[in-house]
Amino acid sequence: MELGTFGAILRFAMQIEEQSAAFYEAAGKVVPSLQELAQAARKRLARLEQARREGVAEMILESITGLDSDAYAVTLNPQAETAALQAQSQALEEATARFYRDAAAKLPIREVARLFQRLAQEHESAVHKV
């Protein structure tokens, strides 16, 4: 789906974090170290919700082009074996970091773009943890 508005981008970011949290909570039963990533995803969800509420500036709500949620889709199966779970986690973190970097470059609201850059960094460093 094309992410053509500020709200669509924030909603997709929140969906990714929600999906990550659910995945890591389930996968953490097999690989306990992944529980920590679930907590981090829940925290990011709260930060995104705050950004959507406080970061909106009506005078620069310009349409956004060139961003599609399909480009960041990752297939997840929390019932998989340990090695597969780690591979999925890595793919998820990489795709999410890439989404935040791409979206930060498109967002017209500087504070929210900065938040996205920080979230990209968090996901990039999580790649090394899984």
Add this chain to the structure above:
Amino acid sequence: MHYGILKNYIGGEWVASTSGELLDVHNPATDEVIARVPLSTADEVDRAVAAAKEAFQEWRETPAVVRSRYMFRLKELMEEHFEELARTVTTEHGKILDEARGEVRRAIENVEVAAGVPSLMMGYNAEDIAAGIDEDCILQPVGVFCCVAPFNFPAMVPFWFMPYAVACGNTYIVKPSEVCPVSQNRLFELLDEVGFPPGVVNLVNGAKGVVDALLTHPDVAGVSFVGSTPVGKYIYATAAANGKRAQCQAGAKNALVVMPDAVLDGTVAAILTSAFGTAGQRCLAGALVLAAGDIYEPLKAKLVEAAARIKVGDGLDESVQMGPVVSRKALERILGYIEKGVQEGAELLLDGRRVAVAGNPNGYFVGPTIFDRVRPEMTIAREEIFGPVLGIIPVADFEEALAIIEAIPYGNAASIFTSSGKWAREFKYRVKCGNIGVNIGIAAPIATFPFAGMKQSFFGDLHGQGRDAIQFFTDRKVVISRWF
């Protein structure tokens, strides 16, 4: 969702109107009836004014710092219910969720600024204005104020006024738009939760009958209004005739001047947001592009190409970039203007009349519409359309653009797009409009600045928001003292 028959909020109680007259409130994306609003009676206005008058003395004696704490509580509740408020705005008005969030955010900003009333309301003094004589200026609240709100920002506009009035120690009555009354009714549920003393804030639903009762009531001190120019003039004149202060924000026909040195991509994005955001139903919406010199052809091509890609639909769908217009009546009026533009010889480059929204066959949708070769004397160049219709007028240079703006009777907003500081400075210095954008399509003042306006776009002297609001909602009392 159906909000039922809306009630009035008078003296700290929700009370059903005794009026038998009810209007349907529609979701403009679906045409469904989402609420019914009563057209309250003059007696009900009288009861609201009596409650506000009774509450005034105790409220004005409440220390400013205590009054500001009510604002903090209100802000917290609005933050807590932010998303729900935004969805309510979209459901009753049609604007997309991002725009509704922006509106609720701006309403909250005004509460935040009003919470600074202990500082904002301080007076000033001078010692020894003559030997041994001092002079003080004290700001005091006035009494009962009211506002008559428009449909296009149903949550925000009353918050340009009410938080300041109440923070300053006045009491207040809101008359929301009868087309979009639900958001304000929901906000009053939060105001009720804040726990203001009974009568400090009141809400009376209705239409012209309520307005007239407020304007002629001897116990109402002043009125704030946002809406069309004919109604603004009427309210200003009636308020003045009845000895009230008034601030009336009225209609607009905003021009966007694009100079040959403008940054094209950024300019196109800003113009589209200005013209088609909130489906053109903003008093700050860009209605005319005055394209100077060589930029005219490339600008026109890019505007049409980008506008044609705007996704129109139900504002609750986050992928949608432009929602419906507010009512079937508005839709018909806008379609009439498009027809008029064609008849008068403007070239229709993009025709929004053919827009179809899958799954919403009954919505009041009109797509982005762009006319080229518009001439200043055409109806679509002179009258406020209040819909997603943009006219392009090619002009030779800056002076011709300025002359066209000068001839427009309205003076709400104007923008210039340029890379030249000289042209930007010249524009903001000379143009007779209240809100000026430099490379900004929607010159919307934040809460600490007045929402300005000139010519036929504003009647009064003090505007909503910021320091102007504090001045409007207070009297200045001068005390000259000498001690023997």
